[in-house]
Amino acid sequence: MTNYKQVVYQSQLNHKSKLVLRRRTRKRFNPRIFIDRTIKTTAIISLLFTxxxxxxxTGFWGMEIATSSHYWQQQKKTCLGIMLVSFSGFLGSALIGAGFSIQRDKF
Structure with missing residues (x-):
């Protein structure tokens, strides 16, 4: 007695001796929820990474000043580049999330 939406979960007799069927509906994959959660997760991770x-x-900048070494300058520039890319990821995911939100609300 199953169809594509519902599965019989448990059968019991209630106090009036009637058979009561409890049904548990299957959760369907909702792409909107998946996309929304993915965008939120991407925004949070990219902001933390930034x-x-x-x-x-900042630490490499301090080491560059203290030692006057080109190695720390290269490390600092690498970190600043990664920071720029991850902040761009945050802005992009926020923009896409706002676009989906406006599209759902149909402004």
Whole structure:
């Protein structure tokens, strides 16, 4: 007695001796929820990564000043580049999320 939407979960007798069927509906894959969660996760991860690489770039900048070495300057520039890319990812995911939100609301 199953169809594509519902599955018989449990059968019981209630206090009036009637058979009661409890049904549990199957969860369907909803692409909108998946896309929304993916965009939110991407925004959060890219923002955190931006912060961590910013801290790293600040540390390398301090080491560059203290030692006057070109190695720390290269590391600082690498961190700043990664920070720029991850912040761009944050802005892009926020823009896409806002676009989907406006499209759903049909402004």
């Amino acid at each position: 912060g961590f690489t910013g801290v790293g770039a």
